[in-house]
Amino acid sequence: xxxxxxxxxxxxxxxxxxxxxxxxxxxxxxxxxxxxxxxxxxxxxxxxxxxxxxxxxxxxxxxxxxxxxxxxxxxxxxxxxxxxxxxxxxxxxxxxxxxxxxxxxxxxxxxxxxxxxxxxxxxxxxxxxxxxxxxxxxxxxxxxxxxxxxxxxxxxxxxxxxxxxxxxxxxxxxxxxxxxxxxxxxxxxxxxxxxxxxxxxxxxxxxxxxxxxxxxxxxxxxxxxxxxxxxxxxxxxxxxxxxxxxxxxxxxxxxxxxxxxxxxxxxxxxxxxxxxxxxxxxxxxxxxxxxxxxxxxxxxxxxxxxxxxxxxxxxxxxxxxxxxxxxxxxxxxxxxxxxxxxxxxxxxxxxxxxxxxxxxxxxxxxxxxxxxxxxxxxx
Numbered sequence: 001x002x003x004x005x006x007x008x009x010x011x012x013x014x015x016x017x018x019x020x021x022x023x024x025x026x027x028x029x030x031x032x033x034x035x036x037x038x039x040x041x042x043x044x045x046x047x048x049x050x051x052x053x054x055x056x057x058x059x060x061x062x063x064x065x066x067x068x069x070x071x072x073x074x075x076x077x078x079x080x081x082x083x084x085x086x087x088x089x090x091x092x093x094x095x096x097x098x099x100x101x102x103x104x105x106x107x108x109x110x111x112x113x114x115x116x117x118x119x120x121x122x123x124x125x126x127x128x129x130x131x132x133x134x135x136x137x138x139x140x141x142x143x144x145x146x147x148x149x150x151x152x153x154x155x156x157x158x159x160x161x162x163x164x165x166x167x168x169x170x171x172x173x174x175x176x177x178x179x180x181x182x183x184x185x186x187x188x189x190x191x192x193x194x195x196x197x198x199x200x201x202x203x204x205x206x207x208x209x210x211x212x213x214x215x216x217x218x219x220x221x222x223x224x225x226x227x228x229x230x231x232x233x234x235x236x237x238x239x240x241x242x243x244x245x246x247x248x249x250x251x252x253x254x255x256x257x258x259x260x261x262x263x264x265x266x267x268x269x270x271x272x273x274x275x276x277x278x279x280x281x282x283x284x285x286x287x288x289x290x291x292x293x294x295x296x297x298x299x300x301x302x303x304x305x306x307x308x309x310x311x312x313x314x315x316x317x318x319x320x321x322x323x324x325x326x327x328x329x330x331x332x333x334x335x336x337x338x339x340x341x342x343x344x345x346x347x348x349x350x351x352x353x354x355x356x357x358x359x360x361x362x363x364x365x366x367x368x369x370x371x372x373x374x375x376x377x378x379x
Contacts, residue, residue, distance in 0.1 A: 023041065055098040
């Protein structure tokens with residue numbers, strides 16, 4: 001088995017890392033304070049090919065595999081996991097359009113999506129349906145011209161900020177087979193947004209409820225077929241779970257790197273604190289855990305690329321393991337910084353706050369355990 005990255009994969013990682021350190025890292029704290037990411041950043045990211053990472057080359061995308069994409073998110077999250085995670089959401093939406101939309105819709109919207117002149121948000125969760133996503137209540141009723149949407153989506157990254165929304169809505173009966181996916185451009189009558197959510201982390205991502213009140217869209221904005229929207233949404237989540245895990249991995253690696261530097265400079269009892277064996281053991285534990293998480297993540301991504309029958313199980317396992325490892329590591333890094341870790345100037349406390357939500361979104365880690373257990377029992 002060859003665990004090394006190819007030259008192309010190394011180049012992808014280095015390109016994403018260099019961009020992140022140059023354009024994102026110096027601004028991450030300011031963007032967090034402002035509660036937004038400058039819109040002019042996204043076309044520059046699109047110019048690198050990161051706006052359609054796994055959109056097919058025939059449709060203008062980079063045509064990368066899921067393993068390649070995790071390298072991008074790991075590298076970018078070393079600069080800011082909030083920005084990297086928002087890009088993951090956009091790419092999840094882009095892939096759904098590439099894979100399932102009719103040619104007319106695909107040709108109309110994908111050029112702007114891939115270039116990131118059109119930024120997308122993913123709208124599945126509702127106030128009353130989180131882990132039980134198939135219980136969503138937002139409806140898309142047929143009209144003579146298309147569909148009329150009514151309902152509310154919750155916790156939407158990019159709500160009131162993005163240029164368009166990929167929305168899962170009910171077109172049929174209760175249950176997953178009654179759900180369809182539609183594309184809703186910003187500015188449509190009947191589309192509005194709740195107040196800005198005051199969150200623990202991911203503060204640079206504007207997060208609001210997305211509300212539909214007799215919001216009319218044309219029939220051509222249906223993505224794929226009626227009744228298959230829940231299937232489309234779940235297919236997107238396997239890759240999204242890998243990306244979020246990669247964001248945890250990259251941020252935790254950045255925290256460990258910062259901690260190594262800090263411990264070489266911080267002195268106590270007459271010597272740098274990296275010379276104390278008890279603290280060296282903690283450094284070693286974090287390195288071991290991150291390397292294990294990285295290997296597990298890349299194995300799961302490889303399985304998804306190969307279409308392995310147990311890919312969903314491995315994506316769920318990797319998401320659970322890597323996000324919890326990331327949170328554990330950044331918390332330990334804060335502890336090793338002592339009181340300085342609690343100060344914003346050192347950058348560690350932001351990572352602690354940003355990574356906590358990774359254990360909740362793209363399916364809570366409790367749901368990841370459920371997916372794994374069900375497949376174990378079924379086998």
